[in-house]
Amino acid sequence: MKKFVLKSLGLLSIVFFISCGGDDDTPVDTTDTQNPSQPTNLRATNKTQTSLQLSWDASTDNVGVKKYAVFQDGNIINDNITATTLTIESLTPETSYSFSVVAFDEADNQSESSDIFDTCTLAITLEFKTNLSEMGVFTQNLSELTPADGVQLYEINSTLFTDYAKKQRLVRLPNCEVLKYKGDDLLPVFPDNTLIAKTFYYNLNEQNPNSEKIIIETRILLKINGVWEVGNYIWNEAQTEATYSENGNVTPISYTNSDGQTLNIDYKVPSKQDCFTCHNNNNSTFPIGMKLRSMNFTPSYTNQNQLAYLESIGMMEGATSENISVLPDWTDASNDILDRGRAYIDINCAHCHQPGGAVTNFNLDFRLETPFEETGIYANRGEIEARIQSTAPVYMMPQLGRTIVHDEAVDMLIDYLEAIEN
Known part of the structure; x- marks a missing residue:
């Protein structure tokens, strides 16, 4: 706002101006009318759950700035800041x-x-609570397995076998955070x-x-201060609650499969140590299923590519179906048998059989990204064929996660092992 004054220098001045033939009754602006330039590089540091520190840069022409005002969500919260930082x-x-921030001069x-x-x-x-109902995974009626607000369903293209159990996979990210692409088709940055x-x-x-569900367990991974922690919740018979447990157990299951056969399975719930054995590399815990290549397909819950869908809802950043490879679906007979075999071995066996994994004494590397000649599959094809058909503890492969033979996979893997000999 401009301020105006009328110059009045007394009688002598008036006489002087008259004698000079001048007329100086015009108002004169005696204040600076140049607005200061806007603050730049507004940023937040030292963030906690309930506070943060705002900082900004003043331009070089802001020498005369007297104070700043900070706006939060469009409303002014402090209009008398003399520094270029504010803790909120x-x-x-x-x-x-x-x-946002504005500056005021003198x-x-x-x-x-x-x-x-x-x-x-x-x-x-996050931390593991005593009951699953306290973890914010499902809505109030747990047995319906309805994801709570902010919890997202996801699927993978080729799945790990667990005695024919069905699996519901869910992920929840903190508000404002995303899964970030780090340049390969493996795990994103969580x-x-x-x-x-x-x-x-x-x-x-x-x-x-x-038909009624028989819900057995909910396994949970939490990333806490940069480290993944594993926990397991075992459901009660009433299917009303699941309780945190670090001890495994055996749960007898009887159900009718899609062929009308009644199957009786002594389902083995893993202990915390069992979980660590599979989700471990060089003594660090990590997820197995959520590799980007495993999610690069159109799942049943949406009609578009899953990576594109997750990006469209603000959960994924940088990963596209074009820059990520695809883990083949081993159950799809239209896929090449060589691809199907490698896909099954990758998702079921590679988490243990790779450098840094739980099993290193056989010098095997079953990861899909490993060139076939370096996997050790060909040299151990006879051993693989025998172990996948076994249920003997210690000898069978995989040793954890199953108690019965995966018949469909065995048929496919035998075809695969024969194909690599040609």
């Missing part, structure tokens, strides 16, 4: 906010607003406080899709 407290955990001229900066407070650090859940169940009668 009493925020809500895992919540997004928008901030004459109260106001700059244009800085660019709006969107940021998010940190998520509440933010801290990611939750991954996998629930194992049987339909009492596979010929009736609406």
